[in-house]
Amino acid sequence: MSMTLPHLTDAESFRAFRYDSSRWLPIALDIARSHGFDADAPHVFATGTNLVVGLGDTLILKIFPPLLRAQFVSERGSLTQLNGRLHLPIPEIAAEGMRDGWPYLIITRLAGxxxxxxxxxxxxxxxxxxxxxxxxxxxxxxxxxxxxxxxxxxxxxxxxxxxxxxxxxxxxxxxxxxxxxxxxxxxxxxxxxxxxxxxxxxxxxxxxxxxxxxxxxxxxxxxxxxxxxxxxxxxxxxxxxxxxxxxxxxxxxxxxxxxxxxxxxxxxxxxxxxxxxxxxxxxxxxxxxxxxxxxxxxxxxxxxxxxxxxxxxxx
Known part of the structure; x- marks a missing residue:
């Protein structure tokens, strides 16, 4: 199996890719391990826009396709700007990076x-x-x-x-x-x-x-x-x-x-x-x-x- 994220040019092809987690979950777990995080109990979130997988009870990995890079910019900027400024918990960024042109964030998982x-x-x-x-x-x-x-x-x-x-x-x-x-x-x-x-x-x-x-x-x-x-x-x-x-x-x-x-x-x-x-x-x-x-x-x-x-x- 290829460990490379594909080049997708439209939303329909990305949705098809996202629905088949067998095509991307091994890559997501490889990303998590590359940052030293435990990837032995992953949970794929079926809903949502991007590729999202829970890493145990404490972390979530979000991978954004290049065509939705604006969402990565928005999420990263918001979590950075609002960190420590609210009375309500929001996720914190634990790691970030890029894989085959796809930006990603590893963020803390909130309780509730x-x-x-x-x-x-x-x-x-x-x-x-x-x-x-x-x-x-x-x-x-x-x-x-x-x-x-x-x-x-x-x-x-x-x-x-x-x-x-x-x-x-x-x-x-x-x-x-x-x-x-x-x-x-x-x-x-x-x-x-x-x-x-x-x-x-x-x-x-x-x-x-x-x-x-x-x-x-x-x-x-x-x-x-x-x-x-x-x-x-x-x-x-x-x-x-x-x-x-x-x-x-x-x-x-x-x-x-x-x-x-x-x-x-x-x-x-x-x-x-x-x-x-x-x-x-x-x-x-x-x-x-x-x-x-x-x-x-x-x-x-x-x-x-x-x-x-x-x-x-x-x-």
Missing amino acids: TLGSEVWPHLPEDQKERLLRQIGETIAAVQRAPLGALGRIEPRWDDFMRRQMQGCRARHTRLGLAPKFLSGLDDLLRDAEQLIPMDAPPVILIGEYIPENFLLACDDGQWSLAGLFDFGDVLAGWRDYDLLGPSAFMAAGRPGRVKNLLEGFGHPKPDYALKRRLMALMLLHRASDLNSHICIEGWQEQAEDLVELQELIWPG
Whole structure:
């Protein structure tokens, strides 16, 4: 078997390669051993974007294909910049390098239970409590200095303008109902005034969702215990990072929304804030309202985008 990582030119060929771990796991283990780490009990993570393998209980190896080098730059830069600056544990870099043009990181493995395993079963008061902690964590990350992340591409103004240009085509392709598409031009026109393009940027993780954080339970109370996956970091306007928890977790519940926004530092949401968040939700790089808004029957409860923003961010 070849111990060389291949030259892959497109995402489809990489996905096929990633799914067949027999083609790359021996190379991953060789990388781990080259740094002196134990590779006798590997665990391949089937989900995720890159090649990811657990090395026992304490380390994780992430190998990035050259076509996703930007994710390596983002992850490495974020872990370096945020190290020691948060109250919440994040992975630390134990080793890094390059193999056949594929950059990799060996990072510490955090303790805790994956948020997506716990969140659906929590009582409402604990969901509100966790959303307040998430809001506080977003604010803490954004207080950290940008450092080298200030040079990460794309720049916020370029990113937003590109998203605006492709917004209608994207949501038409994804099957957004005509009654919402009809208000898109008005919303995008408002967005140019509501979304700051040249304000001082902050670190944006982009995906504060249950799959990307760990929880721990103490005397029946669940709390945030760790944050990971920094492959899609941007530098830009702060409200962008409220979209993940708004879509995937708050579910339009007034108590959840209130705790998220108060934890973040926003007062009671006014029309302008709701309008800006609605615009940002449609402009998010992963935006797909039909798949991501976790309010049951929201398509029938709202007749246009204005009613939808009131449904998602009540109060």
